[in-house]
Amino acid sequence: MNRQLLDNIPIHLKEMFLKLPPSERKRIQEIRLRVGKPLIIHTANAEHGLNHQGLCKITESYKASDVDLETIIKSISGFSFYAVDDEIKQGYMTIEGGHRIGVVGKVVVEDGKIKTIKHISALNIRIAHEAIGCSQKVLPALMIGKRVRHTLIVSPPKCGKTTLLRDLIRQLSNDSFTVGVVDERSEIAGCYKGIPQNDVGIRTDVLDGCTKVEGMRMLLRAMAPDIIAVDEISSEKDMIAVEEVLGAGVTILCTTHGLDYKDCLKKPILKRMIDNRLFEKIVVLSNKQGPCTVEEIIDVRNGRGGVVL
Amino acid sequence: MKMIGLMMIFAGCASCGCLLVTQYKKRLAEIFALIDAFEQIKGDIDYRLTPLPEACIHVSKGCKADIGHLFQNFGEMLENKTSMDIESSWQQVLRREKYRYHLTKSDYDILETFGEMRSYNDKLMQKKELEWLIDKLRSVSEELQKEEEKTQKLYTGIGILGGACICILLI
Numbered sequence: 020m021n022r023q024l025l026d027n028i029p030i031h032l033k034e035m036f037l038k039l040p041p042s043e044r045k046r047i048q049e050i051r052l053r054v055g056k057p058l059i060i061h062t063a064n065a066e067h068g069l070n071h072q073g074l075c076k077i078t079e080s081y082k083a084s085d086v087d088l089e090t091i092i093k094s095i096s097g098f099s100f101y102a103v104d105d106e107i108k109q110g111y112m113t114i115e116g117g118h119r120i121g122v123v124g125k126v127v128v129e130d131g132k133i134k135t136i137k138h139i140s141a142l143n144i145r146i147a148h149e150a151i152g153c154s155q156k157v158l159p160a161l162m163i164g165k166r167v168r169h170t171l172i173v174s175p176p177k178c179g180k181t182t183l184l185r186d187l188i189r190q191l192s193n194d195s196f197t198v199g200v201v202d203e204r205s206e207i208a209g210c211y212k213g214i215p216q217n218d219v220g221i222r223t224d225v226l227d228g229c230t231k232v233e234g235m236r237m238l239l240r241a242m243a244p245d246i247i248a249v250d251e252i253s254s255e256k257d258m259i260a261v262e263e264v265l266g267a268g269v270t271i272l273c274t275t276h277g278l279d280y281k282d283c284l285k286k287p288i289l290k291r292m293i294d295n296r297l298f299e300k301i302v303v304l305s306n307k308q309g310p311c312t313v314e315e316i317i318d319v320r321n322g323r324g325g326v327v328l
Numbered sequence: 329m330k331m332i333g334l335m336m337i338f339a340g341c342a343s344c345g346c347l348l349v350t351q352y353k354k355r356l357a358e359i360f361a362l363i364d365a366f367e368q369i370k371g372d373i374d375y376r377l378t379p380l381p382e383a384c385i386h387v388s389k390g391c392k393a394d395i396g397h398l399f400q401n402f403g404e405m406l407e408n409k410t411s412m413d414i415e416s417s418w419q420q421v422l423r424r425e426k427y428r429y430h431l432t433k434s435d436y437d438i439l440e441t442f443g444e445m446r447s448y449n450d451k452l453m454q455k456k457e458l459e460w461l462i463d464k465l466r467s468v469s470e471e472l473q474k475e476e477e478k479t480q481k482l483y484t485g486i487g488i489l490g491g492a493c494i495c496i497l498l499i
Contacts, residue, residue, distance in 0.1 A: 097382065098379065098414055137448075
């Protein structure tokens with residue numbers, strides 16, 4: 020848990036977090052705040068409460084108020100709700116450092132479309148973790164000569180998809196590849212005022228906050244990348260954009276939600292992408308030994324799979 | 329000796345008149361600079377969806393008539409989260425920076441409404457509030473411009489005449 024995040028929470032909460040030893044703060048993965056309910060901290064494999072004495076039982080934890088939540092929203096939006104309006108409509112905001120704040124409350128709908136969320140009742144603060152070097156073992160399996168294979172990273176939430184993607188980008192970019200990143204949710208590079216806050220390498224160009232489809236096209240046209248990296252592909256439009264990327268001879272690195280390879284085949288769009296051989300390798304992650312645990316690396320074009328690491 | 333004294337009184341009164349004219353001109357320049365700044369903030373919000381603190385800091389760099397200090401300090405205050413309340417932050421900055429400017433109480437009353445912008449406003453509401461503020465400042469500037477020539481003559485005249493009257497009385 021770093022300065023950017025602490026600066027955005029009310030002072031009394033900040034004091035509680037600062038009482039925790041830095042090693043404890045580093046382990047925090049999620050902070051859940053619900054109005055009138057105890058604050059819950061998630062680490063890799065446990066839940067804790069938090070009060071002025073430090074970590075505690077959930078029943079003894081500090082109960083968040085609506086003012087706490089309002090203050091956090093005010094602060095992360097820079098006192099300007101309009102600036103995060105589009106993100107709010109999608110139910111989350113991303114702050115400096117790539118931390119994602121999930122938002123729920125009363126959804127205001129107009130003409131069948133979400134206009135905004137008011138009376139915010141709960142926040143889920145997901146803390147982004149950089150794991151420098153986590154792709155070290157995976158990378159050799161994704162290379163073929165001097166080329167990187169088209170790769171899809173698959174995992175359920177909180178298993179380190181984005182973390183692995185970020186580290187792959189960093190390594191490849193530092194090696195010699197020009198990498199274009201479409202960071203729709205500002206989670207990969209964690210840009211603040213357009214400048215990546217996470218280490219994404221020296222040859223990486225980031226389109227921050229841009230939709231994936233438009234972003235991939237813009238990068239192809241403008242930045243002549245060797246590799247394009249995007250997070251969480253799922254729609255038909257994404258598929259078309261990926262096809263365009265491959266058609267231009269550029270390597271694609273992307274992630275998607277899924278339990279495993281079989282789960283991917285249950286999703287029609289993803290199945291089509293796999294059947295059409297858009298990817299050469301699929302990396303399946305789990306949380307068994309902590310985030311970024313590699314379960315399998317599947318060679319899609321040869322139809323071979325197996326536990327590699 | 330008496331003549332020198334009288335001349336000094338006369339010159340002093342005349343310069344008082346000129347000083348008032350200068351203040352009037354500076355006030356007008358500051359109102360123009362404020363209008364420019366708020367127009368830029370409006371543009372930044374409307375076109376680039378820039379958050380308020382960033383827009384203020386951005387605008388402060390190109391402001392005329394020393395007005396930049398207001399926006400620089402306000403923007404930094406919000407960005408550093410020194411206070412979580414826009415209204416009190418803006419009032420605090422106005423109070424702190426008042427000494428630099430030649431604005432009147434009624435000008436400050438208008439300016440204070442900038443701090444009443446709500447953080448949960450959407451783009452349209454934010455724009456409307458800024459437009460209202462700009463309109464108010466514009467009408468003040470028009471009034472001042474209309475009266476400019478007349479007021480200049482009046483202040484200069486009062487200075488000179490006042491000086492002359494005192495001299496005559498002393499003689």
